[in-house]
Amino acid sequence: MTTATLDPVRIRREFPTLDQSVNGHPLVYLDNAATSQKPRAVLDALGAYYENDNSNVHRGIHELSRRATVAYEESRAKVASWVGATEPAEIVWTRGTTEAINLVSTAWGLNNVREGDEILISVLEHHSNIIPWQLLAQRTGAVIKYIEIDDQGRWVLEDLSDLLTDRTKVVAISHVSNALGTVNPVKEVAAAAHEVGALVLVDGAQGAVHIKVNVQDLGVDCYAFSGHKMCGPTGIGALWARRDLLDSMEPYQGGGEMIHLVEREMSTWAKVPHKFEAGTPNIAGAIGMGAAIDFLSEVGMDAIARHERDLLAYALERVSAVGGVRIYGPESLEEHSALISFTLGDAHPHDIATILDSEGIAVRAGHHCAQLAMKHFGISATARASIYLYNTEDDIDRLAEGLEQVRSIFA
Amino acid sequence: METPQLSSLYQQLILEHYRNPRNKGELEGTSVEIHMANPICGDEVRLQLRIQAGQIEEAKFVGQGCSISQAAISMMTTLLHGCSLADAKILAECFTRMMHGDPDAAEDKRLKNLRALQGVSKFPVRIKCALIGFDALQEALKTHAKEDES
DSSP: OOOSOOOHHHHHTTOGGGSSEETTEEOEEOBTTTOOOOOHHHHHHHHHIIIIIOOOTTTOOSHHHHHHHHHHHHHHHHHHHHHTOSSGGGEEEESSHHHHHHHIIIIIHHHHOOTTOEEEEETTOOGGGTHHHHHHHHHHTOEEEEEOBOTTSOBOOTTHHHHOOTTEEEEEEESBOTTTOBBOOHHHHHHHHHHTTOEEEEEOTTTTTTSOOOHHHHTOSEEEEESGGGTSOTTOEEEEEOHHHHHHSOOSSOSSSSEEEOOSSOOEEOOTTGGGOOSSOOHHHHHHHHHHHHHHHHHOHHHHHHHHHHHHHHHHHHHHTSTTEEEESOSSGGGBOSEEEEEETTBOHHHHHHHHHHTTEEOEEEOTTOHHHHHHTTOSOEEEEEOOTTOOHHHHHHHHHHHHHHHHHOO | OOOOOHHHHSOHHHHHHHHSOTTBSOOTTOSEEEEEEOTTTOOEEEEEEEEETTEEEEEEEEEEOOHHHHHHHHHHHHHHTTEEHHHHHHHHHHHHHHHTTOHHHHHOGGGGGGGGGGGGGGSGGGHHHHHHHHHHHHHHHHHHHHHHHO
């Protein structure tokens, strides 16, 4: 791990998408929490796979299939070490975080959650970590309970011991809020949840992107994350879960790849992780996610974290100086990941985003799939500028200038 | 592609309706009410019509959302008072065609000050904002016609 500081101007050159004009202005991309741009190394890995090695995995006897399988499984090993898994078999490929959560809520949930049991989530969750549990509750008769948030969008944990009971079967919480940027005290809640014997699943869609994750240190049971938010392709993600948990779980989907022996009445399943990987997987995506991990490791997660923290501090200063801006989320930088969620006077966030877009600045506007968090603040939407390793102070200056234009139109 | 001008989007008339929406609030004696929401962006409208003898006597709405969606609904309601159901349908269809870039529709004088919203058609991701109120109107007219039949 390098201790050198990161040079965003040099890094930008690795991302072809960033080198373009939008609406007559050089692109400023600040919608990284939705999806990150992809470095050339990832694009090249996808191209090389399709041009040289394209073949199905774990099936063919031929050379191409062997190469594809090796690359695919090497990527799994990279993802495993990226989050501190004990072995590559603890990584199940999925389409992304959403599918990883649905896998657990279905394959584990339907066999372990009964009527009257409790599921604990937080109002800060992305819909992808709410709806799967609501579906499970509907199917089983379980009850959903919520960790509330304070006026800075942080979990209120004073009454955690009341929220966790001997009926609590699962605690499903996000590592970092996509809507407000809150870095959540997952480790603390996981420890308390385990005391009542609950399973702990973490939505890491915004976590593994910015933070060097170690699932052993976090002390959780499942960690779900996506490739596309961390420089990888869309349509690929992973579920990390403890080996014994995966071994005990029933399959999620049935099909090829996930079987051991197929009989007329009943079949037997392949070993983990293949038991959960029915059908031809997203081979190129998996290889691309491995390439993304190589890229991020090369830059260094410590350097990325430092860069993001410095740029966030600068952005908070510049954006809050714009008249009428209200920023939602933690005040402390330690608890605040690399995004700013804000409103500006009576300009609706959609209007903010359109005006910024006309200046070539990409931000997100809306409820960010976190309607419960929005409701907590009595708003329906915010504008969100989210930072990644290739953003610069110049990007933030452009954002601040764009916001002045919003002010002049809605003055 | 030519860069569309912001000034064509944020005209004073639109901003004025956004800040001071007309006919906002609950309607007494509602004949038909339609709730419409765009789950992607959170724009929301509840349109209420009081209909008497084939004519819209009064139209009101409750809603929240961006300047384009709320101004379009506000401007729409001002044209609905005293409007026949047939003309209301023509208005909604004509406005929808204008949003999809039909130059003839944009010339149609029946749209009156709604033509200020023509610039929205140059901003593809915002067209649905302008249309949400008119989608609600079309739905309301259909619902009313069905109820009339039964």
